[in-house]
Amino acid sequence: xxxxxxxxxxxxxxxxxxxxxxxxxxxxxxxxxxxxxxxxxxxxxxxxxxxxxxxxxxxxxxxxxxxxxxxxxxxxxxxxxxxxxxxxxxxxxxxxxxxxxxxxxxxxxxxxxxxxxxxxxxxxxxxxxxxxxxxxxxxxxxxxxxxxxxxxxxxxxxxxxxxxxxxxxxxxxxxxxxxxxxxxxxxxxxxxxxxxxxxxxxxxxxxxxx
Amino acid sequence: xxxxxxxxxxxxxxxxxxxxxxxxxxxxxxxxxxxxxxxxxxxxxxxxxxxxxxxxxxxxxxxxxxxxxxxxxxxxxxxxxxxxxxxxxxxxxxxxxxxxxxxxxxxxxxxxxxxxxxxxxxxxxxxxxxxxxxxxxxxxxxxxxxxxxxxxxxxxxxxxxxxxxxxxxxxxxxxxxxxxxxxxxxxxxxxxxxxxxxxxxxxxxxxxxxxxxxxxxxxxxxxxxxxx
Numbered sequence: 001x002x003x004x005x006x007x008x009x010x011x012x013x014x015x016x017x018x019x020x021x022x023x024x025x026x027x028x029x030x031x032x033x034x035x036x037x038x039x040x041x042x043x044x045x046x047x048x049x050x051x052x053x054x055x056x057x058x059x060x061x062x063x064x065x066x067x068x069x070x071x072x073x074x075x076x077x078x079x080x081x082x083x084x085x086x087x088x089x090x091x092x093x094x095x096x097x098x099x100x101x102x103x104x105x106x107x108x109x110x111x112x113x114x115x116x117x118x119x120x121x122x123x124x125x126x127x128x129x130x131x132x133x134x135x136x137x138x139x140x141x142x143x144x145x146x147x148x149x150x151x152x153x154x155x156x157x158x159x160x161x162x163x164x165x166x167x168x169x170x171x172x173x174x175x176x177x178x179x180x181x182x183x184x185x186x187x188x189x190x191x192x193x194x195x196x197x198x199x200x201x202x203x204x205x206x207x208x209x210x
Numbered sequence: 211x212x213x214x215x216x217x218x219x220x221x222x223x224x225x226x227x228x229x230x231x232x233x234x235x236x237x238x239x240x241x242x243x244x245x246x247x248x249x250x251x252x253x254x255x256x257x258x259x260x261x262x263x264x265x266x267x268x269x270x271x272x273x274x275x276x277x278x279x280x281x282x283x284x285x286x287x288x289x290x291x292x293x294x295x296x297x298x299x300x301x302x303x304x305x306x307x308x309x310x311x312x313x314x315x316x317x318x319x320x321x322x323x324x325x326x327x328x329x330x331x332x333x334x335x336x337x338x339x340x341x342x343x344x345x346x347x348x349x350x351x352x353x354x355x356x357x358x359x360x361x362x363x364x365x366x367x368x369x370x371x372x373x374x375x376x377x378x379x380x381x382x383x384x385x386x387x388x389x390x391x392x393x394x395x396x397x398x399x400x401x402x403x404x405x406x407x408x409x410x411x412x413x414x415x416x417x418x419x420x421x422x423x424x425x426x427x428x429x430x431x432x433x434x435x436x437x438x
Contacts, residue, residue, distance in 0.1 A: 052258075053421050054260035054420045060411075081400075170398040
């Protein structure tokens with residue numbers, strides 16, 4: 001702790017009491033403590049109160065029922081989110097009521113991310129390379145964003161459809177989109193689950209005893 | 211030879227500049243801190259790894275656990291203009307100047323047009339009760355008042371932009387443009403959120419900021435190598 005320093009003003013040299021002449025110093029430590037406490041509080045309050053957000057772009061119109069462009073079934077993955085929080089399934093390719101097997105998964109590190117990383121391996125590799133080049137200042141921001149769009153939106157990039165039922169928890173939807181973002185899957189859509197898929201989910205859940 | 215005297219008192223540091231600086235910063239943060247309006251609804255958003263910050267100029271629709279819809283738009287001027295448009299749309303709604311001021315200075319609300327005047331002239335205790343009892347802003351297809359708020363909120367935003375002399379080009383810039391945010395409770399049924407999203411989509415708005423809490427992330431960047 002800091003000390004009150006006597007200014008050395010004549011402390012009764014001649015045995016006479018004289019008023020101190022030196023400037024009176026006050027111990028400022030508590031004030032400093034308080035000041036920094038307040039400072040810390042306001043700094044933290046200012047930075048913590050800013051909410052974060054996740055950008056989601058929805059398709060322009062309801063999916064048109066017309067003839068769809070041929071999509072490669074090897075690139076398709078569908079994530080099905082059931083009524084309950086732990087009902088998270090996925091299947092690859094197209095849905096066939098008899099033969100498609102729904103794989104149970106979750107949002108942990110070894111859950112859906114593992115599958116997505118595996119499936120999107122080449123894209124992620126390319127994106128990481130691009131990031132390195134950008135960090136080394138080899139690319140301008142425009143070029144970076146441009147190429148990023150080219151890589152993630154390429155025709156042969158895997159795409160993921162997240163399908164929900166009415167009761168699906170919002171949390172699960174955000175989790176799923178977040179995983180896609182982490183795994184650089186930019187070709188994605190959120191859709192309603194088809195009736196056949198909903199039935200399959202219910203069946204699978206009762207099989208697994210969820 | 212005179213000896214050099216070493217002062218015996220403990221070395222003391224002049225803290226004045228530090229204190230000055232500290233108080234300067236305290237003052238700065240205190241003055242720039244914006245007090246948040248009391249939120250009438252609890253909605254704990256889900257966690258995600260996204261670190262995008264919510265934009266300043268934002269139209270925020272809150273959906274709580276039960277699916278009740280609340281509306282908010284930032285900026286006093288924008289709020290004022292928005293309310294003007296709403297009043298032209300619903301001429302039956304009579305508002306006093308105090309009620310208008312209350313709206314302009316207020317924040318999130320979840321009242322139907324019919325209940326809004328009463329809500330605006332109530333004191334905080336009554337407001338709290340009304341917030342608990344409200345069914346939120348109607349979003350049914352028969353009487354979609356959220357649709358009206360979205361349209362008129364956008365008009366209000368345009369009025370404000372006009373006044374500021376912003377051109378259409380300026381508005382394309384994210385900083386000046388109006389963003390649309392949805393803050394839904396993690397436990398909300400997605401169908402309820404989708405209703406709000408669809409209302410926006412009816413008005414050709416497709417891009418949203420979903421409000422999230424920052425997750426203590428375990429892997430912010432996907433690395434292929436680390437996974438092999």
